[in-house]
Amino acid sequence: MLLAKLREAWICLKAGRVTLPYPFAPHDPAEGFRGKITLDPDLCFGCGGCANVCPAGVIVVNDTGQHTRLLEFFWRRCTYCGRCEEVCPEGAITLSQQFETATDKPEDMYMRLEVFMGPCQRCGRCFTPPTPLERMMLTGFRNGNGGRA
Template sequence: MIQLFKQIWNTGTVTMTKSVDNPPERFRGKPVVQDEWCNGCEACVKMCPTQAISIVERKTPPLQFRLDYSKCLFCGLCEEVCEPGALTMGHEYRLATGEKDKLLIRFDAKAKQDLGMEESTYVYVGRE
């Protein structure tokens, strides 16, 4: 309690950090993508109310698309319309960053192969 008063005195703000280590089962965090399951139907792109998901290139294979977490509302509509289950809502919610560019992710199977990365990882590209 004394530390809280010292913090208020020094900073002029009241902040207490309470982290949620285990969010509830139905909690909607950031979308998680398994791009190898994506069939390219673009249902998620059409359903997204903020256009946070966009197709970069429609080569088959590989499909390349972007997910902009700075636009995402975590509404879960993309998960509902994704028939193959490539998009699911994860439990990660701590996305704060000092750089907005770090919230733009491009999923690119070819780039992952070139880098020797696993299929379930993503390739960060920043703003293009």
């Protein structure tokens, strides 16, 4: 019995330290880690593909006017599945390496993007306006950081 315990202790000691020093030292997630979603408002053109595939209902799309589409991200529901990143044709939405997301402010878990949807005067179909500034207005997601996570 004692011998078995000693052998067990020896095996454990031989293995050395197996835990990470985090949170006392920074921790870099492994490659491919799926963390907090980030959105590039310069690339998003409001197609709504990400909202269509999101299984958690994080992304809600509404046309708020003839020329504007509102994308809302209720990010607290996110399961980090990565489907939105997979389907976005512009690479506008990505899952970052950020994992420290605890907050006591509900507004930190919300993001909104207003996309200008310019319709053609002849056919009525939407087209992408020439500059990013013309197609978006962004507020929210960590006050004052321009909406970038």
